[in-house]
Amino acid sequence: MKAVFLDFATVSHGDLDTARLVEALPGITLHEVTREEDISERIRECEIVLLNKLRMPRERFLAAPALRLIAVAATGTNNVDLEAARERGVAVCNVRDYCTASVTQHVLAAVLLLTHRLREYGRLAAEGTWGASPQFTRLDYPIRELGGRILGIVGYGTLGRSVAQAAQAALGMRVLVANRPGAPPEPHRVALAELLPRADVLSLHCPLTAATHNLIGARELALMKPDALLVNTARGGLVDGAALAAALRAGRLGGAAIDVLPQEPPVDGGPLVTADLPNFLLTPHIAWAAREARQRCLDEMAANIEAFLDGASRNRVA
Numbered sequence: 284m285k286a287v288f289l290d291f292a293t294v295s296h297g298d299l300d301t302a303r304l305v306e307a308l309p310g311i312t313l314h315e316v317t318r319e320e321d322i323s324e325r326i327r328e329c330e331i332v333l334l335n336k337l338r339m340p341r342e343r344f345l346a347a348p349a350l351r352l353i354a355v356a357a358t359g360t361n362n363v364d365l366e367a368a369r370e371r372g373v374a375v376c377n378v379r380d381y382c383t384a385s386v387t388q389h390v391l392a393a394v395l396l397l398t399h400r401l402r403e404y405g406r407l408a409a410e411g412t413w414g415a416s417p418q419f420t421r422l423d424y425p426i427r428e429l430g431g432r433i434l435g436i437v438g439y440g441t442l443g444r445s446v447a448q449a450a451q452a453a454l455g456m457r458v459l460v461a462n463r464p465g466a467p468p469e470p471h472r473v474a475l476a477e478l479l480p481r482a483d484v485l486s487l488h489c490p491l492t493a494a495t496h497n498l499i500g501a502r503e504l505a506l507m508k509p510d511a512l513l514v515n516t517a518r519g520g521l522v523d524g525a526a527l528a529a530a531l532r533a534g535r536l537g538g539a540a541i542d543v544l545p546q547e548p549p550v551d552g553g554p555l556v557t558a559d560l561p562n563f564l565l566t567p568h569i570a571w572a573a574r575e576a577r578q579r580c581l582d583e584m585a586a587n588i589e590a591f592l593d594g595a596s597r598n599r600v601a
Contacts, residue, residue, distance in 0.1 A: 284308065284592075285349070286331035289317040293335040294356050299578050303585040307592070326350065333584060334362075336547075341367040352376070352591050354584050359490070360600050368601040374591055375601035378583040380441050385573035387445045389566075390486055390514055391453065393540035397512050397562055400424035427510075430455035435482030437461045437475065437498070438489030438517060446486055456484070465494025479506040484514065491518035501526040510537035516570040519544040528554040531561055538562030542570045 286308040292315035295301075305311060308331065317325055317337060323346035326332050330349050332339075335356040341364045344350065353363055355377045368375050396402065403424050407413050413421055434456045436443045443460070450456040459482065461475045462468045475498075479485070485507065489495050499513065500523035507513070513536065515522050522541065530536040539562075541555055547568055549556045555565055583598075590597035 284331060285329045286311040286333065287325055287329050288313045288333040289322060289325060289337050290335050291315055291333075294577050294580060298574055299581055301581065303582050304588075307585045307588045323347075331588065336362060339363040339368075344368065344371050344373065352588065354587055356580055356584055363601075365601040373601070374599060376587040376591065376598040377600055378580050378587070379598060381579040381583055382571035382573070382576035383441055383445045385576040386442050386516055386570045387449050388573070389542065389570035390446045390516060390540075391449055393514055393542075393564055393566075394429070394450075394454075394484055394512060396564060397538040397540060398429060399426050400562065403562075429483070431457065432483035433457050433459055433481050435459050435461065435478045435485040437464070437478075437485070437487050439463075439472075440488065442516075443486070443488035446488065450484075464489065464498060465492065475503070476506065479503055480508065482511055483508065484512045486514045487517045487521050489517055489521065491520045496520050497523045499523065499527070501529070504530040504536060507536060509535055512537050513539040513541075515540070516542045519547065524554040528557070528560060531563055534561075538564075540564040540566070542566045543568055 288311060291313040301313070311333075314325065319337075322337060323343060326343065326347040328349060329347060331352045331354065332347070332350060333354045333356065339353060339362065344364070344367050350371070350373050353368065353373060353375045355363065355375065358377050358379050360375060360377050363375055365375060404421065407421050407423065434447065434450045436447050436458060439447070439460045447458040447460070451458060459478050460472045461478045462472045464475065468474070485499075487499070489498070498521045504526055513522070513527070524544070527536070527539060527541075531539060541564070544553060544555065546553065555563075587597050
């Protein structure tokens with residue numbers, strides 16, 4: 284059975300064990316990177332295609348008449364035309380709940396870095412300001428305790444719940460959950476407009492839909508406390524980057540940690556791709572990327588493929 288992984292380098296940095304994948308698909312070809320213009324040729328004779336973020340629109344199905352399965356190395360499958368897959372009888376499967384621990388660690392690490400102003404104080408020590416101080420410490424930047432403060436969660440699925448539980452257990456924070464944007468209100472949740480003025484930290488974990496695009500814009504940022512923190516590890520399109528940059532520069536927000544952007548990589552730059560925003564952390568979509576999470580992702584893909592070859596349905600979305 285001919286199979287190909289088109290963008291293997293999005294999962295592995297040469298540090299993963301491929302044994303289970305190779306056992307499921309002996310002879311699979313692993314391409315570190317595939318250019319858009321080379322995709323059709325590389326999948327032309329394949330029955331199984333593995334990919335992460337590369338696109339599979341309708342016309343690519345026509346270029347692969349033998350295709351039987353697309354295995355996606357992610358939970359989101361918006362890069363695959365699922366309607367075209369169903370029409371052509373091609374199965375599509377994703378991986379789920381593989382990076383929960385990694386994302387949870389990232390959110391807490393980002394919140395603590397911003398709250399304790401670790402980069403700023405580290406800079407004072409490294410640049411000699413501490414050494415020239417007349418006293419044993421420096422108090423240039425405010426630090427606060429998080430115990431008893433409110434963590435607002437938007438998107439209360441597996442990731443949102445994990446972050447909430449960890450913040451409660453490790454930091455003693457209280458949790459408020461927003462109603463799902465575009466969905467009917469649910470018990471024990473509050474409207475986003477009610478949550479924003481109360482949250483000391485706001486963490487986003489919802490999908491990007493028509494209802495959530497630019498969910499956090501100028502109006503929403505204006506409702507937040509001036510010392511509140513915003514963390515986005517979900518989708519770049521949830522936050523209006525220009526509005527966030529303006530709020531940070533004007534001191535209307537205490538800080539932000541952004542791990543995702545609308546365009547990745549940001550080849551065209553953007554309002555958040557800059558070094559001059561105060562108490563701001565931008566990371567290159569790595570919240571999910573602990574080695575254990577990536578290995579779990581690869582092994583889950585192998586399990587999906589094994590199930591498909593055995594005639595079973597596992598993590599099927601089409």
